[in-house]
Amino acid sequence: MTKPVELSIIIVSFNTKKLLVNCINSIxxxxxxxxxxxxxxxxxxxxxxxxxxINQQRQDPDIKLIxxxxxxxxxxxxxxxxxxxxxxxxxxxxxxxxxxxxxxxEMVTWMRKHPDVGIASCALKNEDxxxxxxxxxxxxxxxxxxxxxxQDLPFVDKFIKPFHPMHAKSFQKGTKFFNSDKELxxxxxxxxxxxxxxxxxIGYFDKDYFMYVEETDYCYRAxxxxxxxxxxxxxxIVHYGGLSGKREEVILAEYKGIxxxxxxxxxxxxxxxxxxxxxxxxxxxxILFGILEGKYAIKTYVKAFQIx
Numbered sequence: 001m002t003k004p005v006e007l008s009i010i011i012v013s014f015n016t017k018k019l020l021v022n023c024i025n026s027i028x029x030x031x032x033x034x035x036x037x038x039x040x041x042x043x044x045x046x047x048x049x050x051x052x053x054i055n056q057q058r059q060d061p062d063i064k065l066i067x068x069x070x071x072x073x074x075x076x077x078x079x080x081x082x083x084x085x086x087x088x089x090x091x092x093x094x095x096x097x098x099x100x101x102x103x104x105x106e107m108v109t110w111m112r113k114h115p116d117v118g119i120a121s122c123a124l125k126n127e128d129x130x131x132x133x134x135x136x137x138x139x140x141x142x143x144x145x146x147x148x149x150x151q152d153l154p155f156v157d158k159f160i161k162p163f164h165p166m167h168a169k170s171f172q173k174g175t176k177f178f179n180s181d182k183e184l185x186x187x188x189x190x191x192x193x194x195x196x197x198x199x200x201x202i203g204y205f206d207k208d209y210f211m212y213v214e215e216t217d218y219c220y221r222a223x224x225x226x227x228x229x230x231x232x233x234x235x236x237i238v239h240y241g242g243l244s245g246k247r248e249e250v251i252l253a254e255y256k257g258i259x260x261x262x263x264x265x266x267x268x269x270x271x272x273x274x275x276x277x278x279x280x281x282x283x284x285x286x287i288l289f290g291i292l293e294g295k296y297a298i299k300t301y302v303k304a305f306q307i308x
Contacts, residue, residue, distance in 0.1 A: 004035065004086075004088075005035050005036060005037050005085075005086040005087045005088075006034055006035045006036065006087055006088050006089065006108060007031075007034055007035070007036040007037075007087045007088070007089050007090075007091060007104060007108055008036070008037050008039060008081070008082075008085035008086060008087030008089070008090050008091065009027060009036060009037065009038045009039065009091045009093055009104075010039045010041065010078055010081035010082065010085065010090060010091065010092050010093065011023060011024070011038065011039070011040050011041070011093050011094070011095050012041045012043060012074055012077040012078055012081070012092075012094075012095065013040060013041070013042050013043065013045060013049050013053075013095040014042070014043040014044070014045055014049075014071060014095075015045045015046060015047045015049065016045075016047075016049065016095040016096055017045065017047045017048050017049040017052050019095050019096045019240065020040070020049055020052065020053070020095040021052050021056065022098060023093070023094075023095050023096070023097055023098060023099070024038060024040075024053075024056055024063070026097075026098040026099040026100075027099050027104075028060060029099075030099050030100060030101045030102070030103070030104070031099070031104050031105065032102075032105060033105055034104060034105045034108060036087065036104070037062055037063075037064065037085070037086060037087065038060075038062070038063045038064070039063075039064045039065075039066070039081040039084065039085060040053050040063065040064065040065050040066070041066045041068065041077040041078070041080050041081050042065065042066070042067045042068060043068050043070075043071040043072055043073070043077050044067075044068050044069055044070050044071050050065070050067045053065045064084065066080050066081070066084075068080075073209070073210035073211050074189060074205075074209075074210070074211045074212075074214060075204075075205030075206060075207065075209050075210075075214040075218075076205065076207050078092050078189075078204075078205055079204040079205050079207075082199060082204055083204070085196075087196070088195075088196055089108055089111060089193060089194065089195060089196065090193075090194045090196060090199065091104065091191070091192070091193050091194075092189060092191070092192040092194065093190070093191055094189070094190040094191070094239065096190075096239065096240040096241065097124075097190060097191065097237050097238060097239050097240070098237060098238040099237055100235075100236065100237055100238070102235075103122060103235045103236070103237060106235060107120065107122060107193055107232065107235055108193075110232065111193065111195060114228075114230070116226075116227070116228050117195070117227070117228045117229070117230045118194065118195050118197070118198040118222045118227025118228060118229065119187060119192060119193065119194050119195070119198060119218075119219060119222055119227065119229045119230075120187075120193045120229070120230045120231070120232055121134055121135065121187040121188065121191050121192060121193065121230075121231055121232070122191060122231075122232055122233065122234075122235035122236050122237060123178060123231075123232075123233035123235065123236035123237075124188065124190055124191065124236070124237060124239040124241075125236050125237070125238055125239065126238070126239070126240075126241075127238055127240065131178050131179075132166060132239060132241065133165055133166030133177070133178045134166070134178070134187055134188040134190070134191070134231065135165075135184045135185070135186050135187035135188050135219075135229075135231060136161075136162055136163050136164050136165045136166075136184060136185065136186060137161040137162065137163060137165075137184065137185045137186075138163070138185045138186065138216065138220060139163045139216070139258055139261065139262075141270055141273055141274065141277070142160055143160060143161065143162060143163045144163060144258065144274060144277050144278070145277045146160045146162065146163075147162065147163045147164060147281070148277050148278065148280055148281025148284070149277075149280060149281065149284065165177055165178070166178075178231070178233060179233055180233065181230065181231065181232055181233065181234070182230070182231050183228055183229060183230055183231075184229050184230070184231050185216075185219060185220070185223065185229065186215060186216040186218075186219035186220065186229065187215065187219060187229060187231060188215065189214070189215040190239050190241070191237055191239070192215060195227075198222050198227055201222075201225055201227075202218075202221045202222055202225060205217075205218055206218075206260075206264070208260050208264075209257050209260060210253060210256075211249075211250075211253045211257075212250065212253040212254045212257045213253075213254060213257025213258055213260065213261050214257065216257075216261060217260075217261055217264065217265075220261075220265060247300070248296075248299075248300045248303070251300055251301075251304055252300075252303055252304060252307055255278060255282075255304050255307045255308055256307060258274070258278065259271075259274070259275070259278075259307075259308075262274050275308055278304075278308035279305055279308040281308075282301045282302075282304040282305035282308050283301075283305060285297075285301045285304070286298055286301035286302060286304075286305065289301065
């Protein structure tokens with residue numbers, strides 16, 4: 001009789017063949033004393049990722065693979081994995097990550113001891129061991145205004161909790177913000193450890209998001225029904241970051257995502273104010289990054305201004 005699966009690890013991949021294989025190998029090497037399964041969702045990669053996973057299945061038949069004929073985006077692809085997952089806990093894991101020794105087993109143990117926590121994440125680190133940061137606070141109007149305009153001014157983030165702490169000036173100067181355990185509003189989708197009871201209660205990712213802000217939406221829905229969201233830097237993984245999307249795609253997707261989030265969760269009177277703040281931010285970046293980086297940056301933020 002097979003043992004019940006405690007952890008289902010879902011990896012969404014898009015043209016990250018080498019990283020994906022390294023990620024899977026790091027899981028197999030470093031997960032001990034924990035019954036787990038790996039579910040890979042490939043979003044129509046063209047770099048041989050699917051065949052690479054099939055080769056991995058020859059070594060580990062418990063690896064499951066879903067190959068999509070088109071790129072369905074982050075949330076929808078993860079939904080596919082969550083619907084077939086058998087674990088008591090679900091880990092959404094980016095393909096551009098490496099699992100380090102003890103992280104998964106110890107974090108699952110921590111979750112068992114803290115039944116009021118629905119979603120948790122560890123520290124995300126660069127290959128050299130430096131901190132990236134993850135998550136932040138829900139994008140209220142004042143936080144979006146700060147993010148778009150004044151967040152880099154000294155001490156602003158001391159008075160206005162940032163939507164993106166990792167982008168705030170104090171973090172860039174080496175703040176200890178991400179060095180200690182804390183409850184946050186949302187966590188980055190590169191590593192999301194989710195209790196299955198959360199999924200039972202609030203369902204899956206919203207299909208209206210293609211990439212970015214869907215994890216903010218998911219955490220918002222979880223907190224609204226009483227679950228806590230925790231960041232736990234005692235544990236860490238390597239996250240290479242930004243390797244499945246170009247910078248322009250990321251920026252435009254985030255603008256679209258914030259608008260979708262507001263339409264869903266905040267009063268309708270706030271939406272035009274949000275759009276104004278996003279346009280101000282896009283205009284400012286168009287000028288600043290146009291000077292620093294040239295025509296490409298200008299074109300990107302012209303598009304962002306139009307989307308806002």
